[in-house]
Amino acid sequence: MFRLTNYQIKGNIIYRNNNNRYYLKFFFQQYKPHEYRFILTNLFGFKELDIHITKKITKIIDRNGNQYSSIREMTKNNNLFNINIPLQMLPYWFKGIPINPLSYMINHHGLLSNIVYKNRQNIFIIKYDGYSQQDIFKLPNNIKIKYKYNVITFKIYTWILE
Template sequence: MRSLLRVTIILLVAVLTGCVQQASDGRYNEAVWRGQRESLEQLQHWQLSGKLAIITAQEKGSARLNWQQQGEDYDLILTTIVGTTLLELHKRDNRVTIIDRDGVQHSGEDSDELVYRLTGWPIPIKQLPVWIKGLPGEATFETGDDGRITRLQQGDWQLSYQDYARTRLWLLPTAINLQGPQTRIKLAINEWQINQ
């Protein structure tokens, strides 16, 4: 009888210790995420290069990607593998200008609509400056055991963050999968440059 009581007490202590450890890990992860989020929100000037692959109901495409962010303004250039410019997108204040592969300039206020009209690709350009850094913006999100964001969802778009790398003081995504309305996008980021 005493041995049964001893085993029961040991099991109870082990279970309670596990619960305390899980609660502690949860608080730790939340603190790590809070620190990561605050750090990323301060990051306003950056540049990245990588590749974009897109699959829609009508076509498949890929491009090299160069993005330079300066506060709220940015320049996004998509090129072919051999370096031919497919599209240049420049945002200044609330105005978006796109220069297509023929050098024709198009302007508007809605970057998503403008890109879709010119390419047929539904890309969430407006949210990307936030999402691409690993921040959720207005989206619902999940974090992993290390406190970094792993998944988010906003409207018709779902993102999964496959990998991160440290660049100076920041942990920044290097592989992101986006799933949207009849669209899949893969972003592979080769290099982050921090300009602040």
């Protein structure tokens, strides 16, 4: 799984907290070992966020063309998601790889079932509710990330492996 560094994922996101619920489509692409692109679009196909992540910088462009260098900076000005998710962990979580977790559990099939991860003072619980067979890999197709009262559910319907 660590060798899987050139792939694309397409799917839906459901974000909910105590007050809001959003439905979005997403496209995630890892095109080099430490370079990613993560695009969120609304149901009409308009971009809400376009996120570029490299080893040295993160660049976020919102639907109005405003640019930010971190999720924290963006959430001060944009209320789409009020969650400071560690973007650098997404590629690992999408592939079902527990990097530096507080704890993790494996299910009876030998696949990752959840991760508890701490970033600064924030605790994230990542739950894997389903896997699909892709070539020789079983890759996650239903992932929930919980943080305080926020839940982001990733329903992955396409994995493109290169």
